[in-house]
Amino acid sequence: MTQLFDSYYAGRRVFVTGHTGFKGSWLTQWLLLLGAEVTGYSIGVPTQPSLYEPLGLSGQIQDVRGDVRRSQDVQTAMAKAAPEVVIHMAAQALVLPSYADPLTTFETNVMGTANVLEAARHCPSVRSVVIVTTDKCYANNEWPYGYREADALGGHDPYSASKAAAEMVVASYRSSFFDAGNASGKRTGVASVRSGNVIGGGDWAADRLVPDCIRALAEGHPIIVRNPGSVRPWQHVLEPLSGYLWLGALLARDPATYGGAWNFGPNPESAVSVEQVVSQVCQVWGGAARFETATSAQALSEAGILRLDCTKARSQLGWHPVYDMGEAVHQTVTWYRSTMEDAGRAVPLTVRNISDYVQAARAKGVSWAPMDRGGRV
Template identity: 50%
Template sequence: MNGIVDPQFWAKKKVFLTGHSGFKGGWLTIWLATMGARIIGYSLSPKPNPNLFEVAKISSLCESSLIGDICDLNSLRNAIIKAAPDVVIHMAAQPLVRYSYENPIETYATNVMGTAHLLEAIRSCSSVRVVIIVTTDKCYENKEWVWGYRENEPMGGYDPYSSSKGCAELVTKAYRESFFSENEYANHRIVIASVRAGNVIGGGDWSADRLIPDAIRAFEANRPLIIRNPLAIRPWQHVLEPLSGYLVLAQAMFERGVEYSGAWNFGPQDSDARSVKEVIELLIREWGATTTWTQDGAPQPHEAHFLKLDCSKAKQVLNWRINWNLEKAITTIVEWHHAYSKGGDMLAMTCKQIESYNAW
C-alpha cells in the first residue's frame, strides 16, 4: 500500500454511510463525492443549526440521502439491502462525553445497539465487501500514562460515552469472529475493521461542548471563552487526517481481504498531543480574537486528563501518513469559518481544503 487515497478506486463505488449528516460524516461525504463515489447516506436529521450538512448542501451529493435511526433495525436493514453497497462506513453515533452523563441510556442504545444493528443488517446484504466501524480513541481503558495506546490494549471507558464505544468495539469483534471469520472468508467475502481517531477538528463543526466550536462562538460574540480543563492533553487532528486513513484502509480491505481486518488507530503525531490551553491560544492568535479565556470553577464530571494513540500499525502496514500538523489544522479552521461569516460557498471551500490536503 502506498498510503495515499486513490480517486480511481472510489470512482463509482457504492458506499453506504451512516451519520452522513454529522460533522465528520459530512466531510467524508464531500470527499467521496469529489472522487465520483455513489453515496447512500443514512442518518438522523442534521443538527445543530447551523450545521455542515445544510450549509454545504451535502444531500445534493448523495445518490440517496435517507433520514433514519440506526436503533431501528428493520428500517436500517431494508435500507442497506435496497442500496446493495460495496462498502459500508458506520459513523452514526452519540459523540459527546458530557451529553452521555445526562443521557446514558440513549448513548448506549445508539453506540452499542446501533452498531449491533448495523452489523446484523449486513448479514442480510450479499453485496457488501468492506465494513468500517468508526469508534474513538476513548474506547481504551485509560491509565493516564504517557505512552500511546496500541490496538491490542484493553477496552474500557470511565464515562458512558467512552464505555459505550469500548462496547461497540467488543460487539464488532464478536460479530467478526462469529459471523465473518477469517476462516470462512471464501464464503462470506466480507472484511470488517474498527477505526479509532483522536480529537477531530475542522471547519463546519458547530457541536455543543466541543472546544473549537465553543471558542468560535465566544469569539463571534466577543465574550470570554469558559474552559473546563485547560491542562487536559488530547491528540488533536484535522478531520481529513483520520478520514484519509479510513479510505486507504477500506481500499486495502477491498483488494486484499481479511489480512486488513481488525482494529486500527489513526491519530495525530505525538507532538500534536497538546493541552486545551495551548490549542485555544493557537486559535486566538490565528483568529485575531480580542477575547480571552477563563476556567470554569464549577464541579465537572470526570474526563480523561491525558490520552494518546500509537499509530505505528497504520504507518507501517498501510504507509499512512499525517499531512497537516495542529498549526495547519487551526489555520484551515479559521479560513473556513471566516469564509462562512462572509457568505462564501462552503461546499466549494470544503472541496478546496480537501484538494489542498491531497496536494500537501
C-alpha cells in the same frame, strides 16, 4: 481526484451512517469528489447551523432518514442501497450528553453498531465495513505514551464505555460471522477505527472546544474551558477520513490482512493541552486568548491525558498524518472566518480544503495519494 485510494471509489456504492454530522459531511463530500455513489443514513441534521446543509449534499446522494437503533430499518435501507462499502459514523458522540442521557448513548453506540453489522452480514454486496469508534475507547490510565490497538478497552464516562463496548461488538461480529464469509459465501473485511480529537470547519456541536472558541470569539465573549490542562491528540478532520477511506479500499481486497482495529491519530507533538489549542485558535482568529475555567463540569470524569500510537497504520498501511497542529488550526479557523463572512463560500472552500490536503499528502508521499503519471503532486 478519482485516482486516489487506488481509484477504488470511482463508481462504487458506499453506505454512510451519520452522513449529516460534522465528520460525515466532510466524508460524504470527499466521496462525491472521488466519484462514489453515496447513500446516507441518518436520524437528521444534528446541529443548526450545520455543515451538511450549506454543502447541499442532500441533492447529490440518496439521503435516507432513519435511526440506527431500529434494526429492521437499517437492514431495509442497506439492502435497497446494495453498497460495496459501509462506513458507520452515526453515534451519540459527546461526553457531557452521555452523562445526561446514558441510556440513549448506550443504545445508539452499542446496539446501533450491532444493527449496522447485522445489516451488513445479510447484504451480499458488502465487501468492506469500517466502524468508527473513538480514541476514548481505551482504558485510560493517564499514561504518557500513546495507546496502541492491543491495549485494554474501557471507559469511566458513559460515552467512552459505550464506544469500548462497540469495539467488542465489532470484534465479535468479525470473528463470528465475517471471517467465515457472509451469506453470499464471499468474505467481507471488517475493521474498527479510532481517531484523535478532530477539528475542522463546519463543526457546530455544543460542548466541543473549537466550536465553543469560534462562537465566543465571534460574539466577543470569554471562552469557557472545562479542563485547560487536559492533553488530547488533536488532528484535522481530513486526517482520519483519509485513513478510513484507505482502509475501506484495502479491506475489500484483503479482509484477512486489514481486518481488526486501527488508530488514525496525529504526530506525537500534536498531542497538546486544551489551553494551547485555545491560544492557537485565538492567534489565527486575530485576538487575545481570553478564557475562563468552567466550574459546573468539575464533578464529571474526563481523562487528563490521552495520546494515540499510530505505528500500526504507518507500518502496515503506509498511512501517516499530513498536517501538524499549526496547519490544522489554520485550516480550521480560516474556514470558519471565511464562511461566517460569506456563507456561499462553504462549498468552494470545503472542496479546496480537500484538494489542498491531497496535494500536501502527495508531497509527503503517503500511500493513498500517489503522484500523477507526470510525477506532479
